Amino acid sequence: MNHTDVLQKIKHSTKALRSSSIQSRNSVLITLKNKLISNQTEILKANETDLVALGSDATSAFRDRLMLNPKRLQSMAESLQQVAELTDPLGEVVQERVLSNGLKTKRIRSPLGVIFMIFESRPNVAIEAFSLALKSGNALILRGGKESITTVSVFYKLMQESLKENNLPESALFGITDPDRTIVSELLKAKSFIDVVVPRGGDQLIEFVVENSRIPIIKNDRGLCHIYVHDDANIENALKIIENAKVQRPGVCNSMETLLVHEKIASSFLPRLYSILSNGPHPVQWFACGKSMKILYGKSLVTLISPTSFDTEYLDYKMNVKVVSDVDEAIDHIEKHGSKHSEAILTQNETLARKFQNEVDAACVYWNASTRFTDGFELGLGGELGISTQKLHVRGPVGLRELTSIRWIMDGSGQVRV
Numbered sequence: 001m002n003h004t005d006v007l008q009k010i011k012h013s014t015k016a017l018r019s020s021s022i023q024s025r026n027s028v029l030i031t032l033k034n035k036l037i038s039n040q041t042e043i044l045k046a047n048e049t050d051l052v053a054l055g056s057d058a059t060s061a062f063r064d065r066l067m068l069n070p071k072r073l074q075s076m077a078e079s080l081q082q083v084a085e086l087t088d089p090l091g092e093v094v095q096e097r098v099l100s101n102g103l104k105t106k107r108i109r110s111p112l113g114v115i116f117m118i119f120e121s122r123p124n125v126a127i128e129a130f131s132l133a134l135k136s137g138n139a140l141i142l143r144g145g146k147e148s149i150t151t152v153s154v155f156y157k158l159m160q161e162s163l164k165e166n167n168l169p170e171s172a173l174f175g176i177t178d179p180d181r182t183i184v185s186e187l188l189k190a191k192s193f194i195d196v197v198v199p200r201g202g203d204q205l206i207e208f209v210v211e212n213s214r215i216p217i218i219k220n221d222r223g224l225c226h227i228y229v230h231d232d233a234n235i236e237n238a239l240k241i242i243e244n245a246k247v248q249r250p251g252v253c254n255s256m257e258t259l260l261v262h263e264k265i266a267s268s269f270l271p272r273l274y275s276i277l278s279n280g281p282h283p284v285q286w287f288a289c290g291k292s293m294k295i296l297y298g299k300s301l302v303t304l305i306s307p308t309s310f311d312t313e314y315l316d317y318k319m320n321v322k323v324v325s326d327v328d329e330a331i332d333h334i335e336k337h338g339s340k341h342s343e344a345i346l347t348q349n350e351t352l353a354r355k356f357q358n359e360v361d362a363a364c365v366y367w368n369a370s371t372r373f374t375d376g377f378e379l380g381l382g383g384e385l386g387i388s389t390q391k392l393h394v395r396g397p398v399g400l401r402e403l404t405s406i407r408w409i410m411d412g413s414g415q416v417r418v
Helices: 004-018 020-038 040-054 061-065 070-085 124-135 146-165 184-186 203-212 235-247 266-278 289-294 327-339 350-359
Strands: 093-096 104-111 114-119 139-143 172-174 196-200 225-228 255-262 287-288 302-304 320-322 342-346 362-366 406-411
Touching: 004 104, 004 114, 004 139, 004 172, 020 040, 020 070, 020 124, 020 146, 040 061, 040 070, 040 146, 061 146, 070 124, 070 235, 070 287, 114 124, 114 302, 124 139, 139 184, 184 362, 196 203, 196 266, 225 327, 235 255, 235 266, 235 327, 235 342, 255 327, 266 289, 266 320, 287 289, 289 320, 327 342, 327 350, 342 350, 350 362
Parallel strands: 114 139, 114 196, 139 172, 225 255, 225 342, 255 320, 287 302, 287 320, 342 362
Antiparallel strands: 093 104, 104 406
16 A cells, blocks of 8 residues: 555644744634534543444443543643643754854754654543644644544544644544554654654564664653652552552553552551552552562462563553662662653652662652652643653653754855865
8 A cells, every 4th residue: 555645744734833923823723623622522422432332341441541532632632722821842053153163053842843653542642642742843643543433534634634634634643544554654664754653562562663664763661660669658648649649540551550668668568558449449459579478478359470470561450569679679670661651769768769769770760759750741841742751862751842853044144174
């Protein structure tokens, strides 16, 4: 299957986007915001179709990733409003100076060009990606998972309507609804038309894109997040933080997967936490190390950890637990098993907290807070294309400025190099 005509159109649209006014781009976002609310019935009906097609064997956490409701649609609308209110990143002067020969130089932010975003089941990702790409002057190709295809098809239609109504090219968005996987393979090789690929999903997707893309990648790897509870932690705060990090929304990449607890408090802390996590609407299954297994022996939701557990991203009501002797053992464990996404330490010792934050190699490192804040909307970015776990170009939430690159603008008055 050849998409050359579509790719040529989307590449051509970048010229109009680069020169578009911030007012026109913001107007598209506000138009889309209003369409989300006015088309709520159609969107939720489409989402229900996807949920029914999902089948009864899907986990509750996976179903939650796919599900939309009026509250979530309102949150998506608020995100569009927030992005519209953010400062225009395009043309921002990063550095400015006049050389000794009188040549005036500026380094400014400019769009990346055409972004190809591959995501899986969460349909709200399409809205986030569109808002950030458009605001930063980029054209966008979206390819979602088959699970959300009916829902995102409605979103694609509303996005293109919003572009057209504000005199920006509809071709600036290419929403792929065909589930044929060969389309992805084709586009990953289209380096003449696409500037950046952003895969956002599980291990298999990331691995496939890394192995097959001829285009630069902003890698959004899995979120194998840890929380370490030191022996001086505020216990009541620690219980609330861990409950939030694990069960508030377990099917997302910033939820906690492994709990590390100092041996001095493990015998008193773990039973209290177990009671909290086992009595909620979705009891949490524990995979325990030998020491924690002895403490929690006889608890119905606790089983001995397997050799692969510490390297598993559950995205479900499941978690690992390990008792450690000190902060160094916790850091070593994270270094071995972490995915460089989000990690947290709970302690009242600032020196220890700074040691943890300095030595743990992750995009986001917290002191006395839930890992769930690794999110573009929560951090005031209006949303994100993902959480980058790589180190080149961008690390952490991928917001507006992260979807630009820096170029040079030089003004002369006849200077020549000697």
